[in-house]
Amino acid sequence: xxxxxxxxxxxxxxxxxxxxxxxxxxxxxxxxxxxxxxxxxxxxxxxxxxxxxxxxxxxxxxxxxxxxxxxxxxxxxxxxxxxxxxxxxxxxxxxxxxxxxxxxxxxxxxxxxxxxxxxxxxxxxxxxxxxxxxxxxxxxxxxxxxxxxxxxxxxxxxxxxxxxxxxxxxxxxxxxxxxxx
Ligand SMILES: [Zn+2]
Numbered sequence: 001x002x003x004x005x006x007x008x009x010x011x012x013x014x015x016x017x018x019x020x021x022x023x024x025x026x027x028x029x030x031x032x033x034x035x036x037x038x039x040x041x042x043x044x045x046x047x048x049x050x051x052x053x054x055x056x057x058x059x060x061x062x063x064x065x066x067x068x069x070x071x072x073x074x075x076x077x078x079x080x081x082x083x084x085x086x087x088x089x090x091x092x093x094x095x096x097x098x099x100x101x102x103x104x105x106x107x108x109x110x111x112x113x114x115x116x117x118x119x120x121x122x123x124x125x126x127x128x129x130x131x132x133x134x135x136x137x138x139x140x141x142x143x144x145x146x147x148x149x150x151x152x153x154x155x156x157x158x159x160x161x162x163x164x165x166x167x168x169x170x171x172x173x174x175x176x177x178x179x180x181x
Contacts, residue, residue: 124137
């Protein structure tokens, strides 16, 4: 089990654009190991439902989704998937605000901070799967929200770039708010 060092804002690499990965590289030992290490890194932390390669300092368009129950969202259902070169090809419906945090953006207590970020309810994406096969599909709900966050990472955008600073809350405040909502 390899836990990689997570890059934390204001590390400038987080605003760097990731490079697409070649089809022939998807199944390479190097990329498989990187995906495994990102999985391990996510698993070793309590928080986080997704991570992009840039967050461990490697600017490649790789996103690992690991939706699972977390301290702030105990009711999530497990869903694991790896997306290479994920891109949004279509949007549907309106933007809906949902509270999100990021393993790369921590508060003074070293826990993630949160803000409500407006994201599209439904998106169409294209990507390469773990076999390097091109896929296109429509996703909605929580997964659509998480994927928009991760695709932003690949474009060097953090959720704090999209919200008003005054709307950001600490992890403990988030737990208090979500209990009372
Ligand atoms: Zn993030």
